[in-house]
Amino acid sequence: MNWLIAVLQSMLFVVLAPLLAGWLKCCKCYLQNRKAPSVIQPYRDLLKLSHKQPVVAEQASWIFLISPYIIFSATVLAATVVPFIAVNLPTSASADVIVMVGFFAFARFFLALAGLDIGTAFGGMGSSREMTISSLAEPAMLMAVFTLTMTASTTNLSLAIAHVLNEGLVLRPSFVFALAALTLVAIAETGRIPVDNPATHLELTMIHEAMILEYSGRHLALIEWASQLKLMLYGVLIANIFLPWGIAETFSGQALGYGLLAIMGKLAVLAIFLAIAETLVAKMRLFRVQEYLSFAYLLGLLGMLSHIILEAAR
Amino acid sequence: MNIEQLDFYTQAILSMAALVGLTSFLMLGQGRLLRLIFVFAMQGFLLTLTTVLAAYSLNNPHLYISAVLTLALKVIFIPWMLRRQVVQMNMHRDIEALKNNTAVMLGGAGLMVFSYYVLHPIVQSSSVVMLNALAVSLSVMLLGMLLMISHRQAIAHVVGFMSIENGLFFAAIVSTNGMPLVVELGVAFDVLVAAVLFGIFFFHIRTSIDSLDVDLLNKLHEVDK
Numbered sequence: 093m094n095w096l097i098a099v100l101q102s103m104l105f106v107v108l109a110p111l112l113a114g115w116l117k118c119c120k121c122y123l124q125n126r127k128a129p130s131v132i133q134p135y136r137d138l139l140k141l142s143h144k145q146p147v148v149a150e151q152a153s154w155i156f157l158i159s160p161y162i163i164f165s166a167t168v169l170a171a172t173v174v175p176f177i178a179v180n181l182p183t184s185a186s187a188d189v190i191v192m193v194g195f196f197a198f199a200r201f202f203l204a205l206a207g208l209d210i211g212t213a214f215g216g217m218g219s220s221r222e223m224t225i226s227s228l229a230e231p232a233m234l235m236a237v238f239t240l241t242m243t244a245s246t247t248n249l250s251l252a253i254a255h256v257l258n259e260g261l262v263l264r265p266s267f268v269f270a271l272a273a274l275t276l277v278a279i280a281e282t283g284r285i286p287v288d289n290p291a292t293h294l295e296l297t298m299i300h301e302a303m304i305l306e307y308s309g310r311h312l313a314l315i316e317w318a319s320q321l322k323l324m325l326y327g328v329l330i331a332n333i334f335l336p337w338g339i340a341e342t343f344s345g346q347a348l349g350y351g352l353l354a355i356m357g358k359l360a361v362l363a364i365f366l367a368i369a370e371t372l373v374a375k376m377r378l379f380r381v382q383e384y385l386s387f388a389y390l391l392g393l394l395g396m397l398s399h400i401i402l403e404a405a406r
Numbered sequence: 407m408n409i410e411q412l413d414f415y416t417q418a419i420l421s422m423a424a425l426v427g428l429t430s431f432l433m434l435g436q437g438r439l440l441r442l443i444f445v446f447a448m449q450g451f452l453l454t455l456t457t458v459l460a461a462y463s464l465n466n467p468h469l470y471i472s473a474v475l476t477l478a479l480k481v482i483f484i485p486w487m488l489r490r491q492v493v494q495m496n497m498h499r500d501i502e503a504l505k506n507n508t509a510v511m512l513g514g515a516g517l518m519v520f521s522y523y524v525l526h527p528i529v530q531s532s533s534v535v536m537l538n539a540l541a542v543s544l545s546v547m548l549l550g551m552l553l554m555i556s557h558r559q560a561i562a563h564v565v566g567f568m569s570i571e572n573g574l575f576f577a578a579i580v581s582t583n584g585m586p587l588v589v590e591l592g593v594a595f596d597v598l599v600a601a602v603l604f605g606i607f608f609f610h611i612r613t614s615i616d617s618l619d620v621d622l623l624n625k626l627h628e629v630d631k
Contacts, residue, residue, distance in 0.1 A: 262417060263418055264421070387435060390511050390515060393515050394427065397519065397522075398424045401541055402420045402424065402539075403420070
């Protein structure tokens with residue numbers, strides 16, 4: 093029974109990810125005075141891409157061909173680790189947050205390899221930029237998540253969220269910092285506006301798009317879907333760690349339905365905030381990204397410090 | 407003593423302490439003067455909130471007066487005056503290139519650890535959790551000094567100075583449960599006078615070296631021309 097719910101939850105996660113991307117695009121269009129596409133437009137795009145025949149360059153090796161599948165499945169596996177509508181599920185009990193970061197790193201490794209594999213200038217440039225950014229973003233993210241795990245004294249996300257939930261409303265200064273740090277890292281990792289622009293193919297600024305420039309057809313669909321999943325994953329992580337109220341603790345139908353509604357509401361609100369931020373902020377120069385990410389790291393460090401200084405038992 | 411066993415007031419004060427520390431870090435990394443002044447006003451606003459919180463929970467009505475003073479001076483008047491000067495001197499479009507920004511920020515984190523290390527014996531020997539917030543206010547003071555060292559614009563120096571005063575004020579509120587009103591009135595008046603005096607100083611520096619960049623003060627007029 094538990095496993096069934098766990099599988100259902102992961103499937104729901106995968107299925108709902110394009111919806112979040114569609115909703116985000118709608119919010120952005122509305123804010124920028126443009127006519128918004130339908131919320132389900134990402135589904136249509138994915139469907140269309142999956143029907144098309146993929147065109148592969150002659151020089152492409154097997155790495156290029158298997159990468160989309162590896163990236164997609166690693167992201168889906170990462171999604172199973174994160175509690176989405178219920179805590180205490182067997183999938184999230186079997187792996188902790190470090191495994192999740194490991195899945196991300198694995199997917200990114202293959203994405204970067206695929207970018208290099210074809211041998212075009214853009215692919216290599218994109219891979220090198222992606223690796224630069226991720227090497228700075230990963231410690232900042234781990235620092236922010238460790239603040240939570242130190243509070244709950246476990247690295248298991250499900251147990252940690254249950255711990256936060258059971259404590260009730262406690263004002264934790266360290267969580268303020270960790271939230272800020274994780275938000276900054278999430279924006280950098282999912283390639284949103286101050287770091288990378290997901291909507292453009294402008295050669296000199298793109299990072300994610302540069303790596304996947306050679307993909308087409310169902311390969312492109314899988315990679316797009318994986319990046320939408322990643323966006324959703326960070327959203328769920330932020331929403332469920334810092335505002336876990338509403339998540340199902342028992343496996344009754346009512347609790348699960350309520351949990352689903354709660355997380356969808358939280359994600360919708362989060363997407364509105366992201367859309368506002370993307371509308372207000374201009375994309376920054378590539379060489380300022382390290383300043384941005386070192387600020388995120390600093391915030392994570394401060395969260396850890398204030399956990400030790402202000403909150404620790406003595 | 408764990409944080410979940412403390413009462414709501416103490417938790418709120420600790421959160422405020424963290425936020426005040428955050429604003430200090432934001433000021434440290436800020437190259438634009440107008441935004442620096444805005445963050446400074448935010449820090450003043452957090453101080454006002456802390457004072458109101460202390461006044462409410464300690465049932466200490468005269469703290470409301472000091473909250474109103476803080477709001478009027480540090481959130482409205484001084485930021486407004488600095489802002490007006492920046493706009494008048496046509497510096498609001500300049501971005502100050504900060505040298506070694508990352509190193510300065512990490513140095514700031516080091517200062518925070520240092521201030522906790524310094525206060526550790528005091529915190530341990532007393533039972534009051536408030537003394538934890540004292541470590542934060544000490545680090546706010548040190549960060550204010552670091553701000554004055556790392557920035558070159560005279561206006562940034564003034565903001566750093568004022569944030570040192572903010573740190574002192576925060577320490578006074580959280581550790582003594584409110585100073586006597588006379589003392590607070592005196593300090594507020596001092597800050598006001600200092601702000602006005604700094605305005606005059608800006609004017610003089612600007613008329614004599616034609617800039618507010620204090621690095622230029624090292625140069626001699628005769629050599630340069």
